[in-house]
Amino acid sequence: MRMSHTIDLDIRGQICPSCLLLTLKEVNRHAAAIRGGGTEIVVTTDDRQATATIPSTADRMGFSTEVSRLDGGYRIRIFGTA
């Protein structure tokens, strides 16, 4: 399900820790909107480690996440639970 406002963050080619650093930057910038429930961030990555570090960090910050496999990579949805 796509939300009313989706921010796409394509970080394919980036390796750890840039994946998490760049995602955190984007999450922090839109934290209030994501928490409000109308905005989500969709990260596209081909770094295996990011599929563990991004969800666990987002969870600790109180967001929800969903990971799915793409051809040659992964998609991580970060959204609010409100």
Place this chain on the structure above:
Amino acid sequence: MLEQPYLLIVASSLAIGLIAGFVMHRSDFCVTASFRDMFLFRDFFLMRQMLLLIAVSMVLFEGGRLVGIITIHPFPLLGAPTLANVIGGFAFGIGMVLAGGCVCGSLFKFGAGSAASLLAVIGMIAGSAFYAEVHPQWAAFARATVLVEKKVTLAQWLELPPTLLLLPLATALGFWLWREFRAGRMDRPAFAAGHLAPWRAAVILALLGFASYVLVGMPLGITTTYAKLGLAIESLFAPEHVSSLAYASAMPLNYTPPFADRAISGGPGPQLDAIAALQYPLILGIVGGAFYSARRVGEFRLQWRLPPRQWVSALLGGMLLGLAARMAPACNIWHLWGGVPILAMQSLLFVVGLVPGTWVGARLLTRFVVR
């Protein structure tokens, strides 16, 4: 044909490398991240796995020694603790964060197709070869700053049986890890294809280190061969210069391996010797194991699209790491997975330098590299 004892050494190192490369790729077992992420994200998840690896190795190495299947204690190439260990560890910490992976991490990431990791490895080889130019001065400094003469492990220094120190330490670590397991902090959700939980990887890697210690007489080591390869390449262009370097003719390894009836020796010079037999197959194995793992899950691809700053960081970090690994001497795998579990003082001092080095590396990374 390879003769004994070389056949066993080459076959064991290759097999251990292949399994290690596969396991590290599947679990994303990154030593650099385990230190770096404590500072960058206050994330201690991978550090817990590292402590598990150390605790399991501690029990295996000491148990092996007590039952007599580990006969060489402490293992070869370890020496008396000096200030050089701390400074080497500090520079190593900065280098590994900037390179994006340590010696092992860069090899398995390169095996999975990362061109930046290959560049980091090339940097490490160059940095290791450069060390040969400053070796006489650095070796003199290391000798002048020896802290405890002729003692390798903490137990030797305190003149105690090793078990007396290791048993309480391993028990305390084991109790703490058991609590971490119970609290669910040793595992986290993972979504990567064919993912192996890092705690399982830690146990397998500790078993591989133990297998290496039993079969070839020492745990996993890699970096002397980076100097060897660097000097071999350099000798193609400047053979006289290389043969004039004191470092190239040094033979620090001289031991009788288990299951062997004669002593073998080796050093960082370009020749094929005991160091080459131990470490070249391990390096090839790690790259090959990771390559096979990535292919199996359909994730092998050449990744070379990276921001220019990250290319520069990988190369410079690799060079610093290579140089530091010779200054220390040896890399984080050797010290963390080999020396720390037997409480080798060199290795403990290496970690004392490594932690602040990682902090500095993390600061440099967020300030200049990832923007």
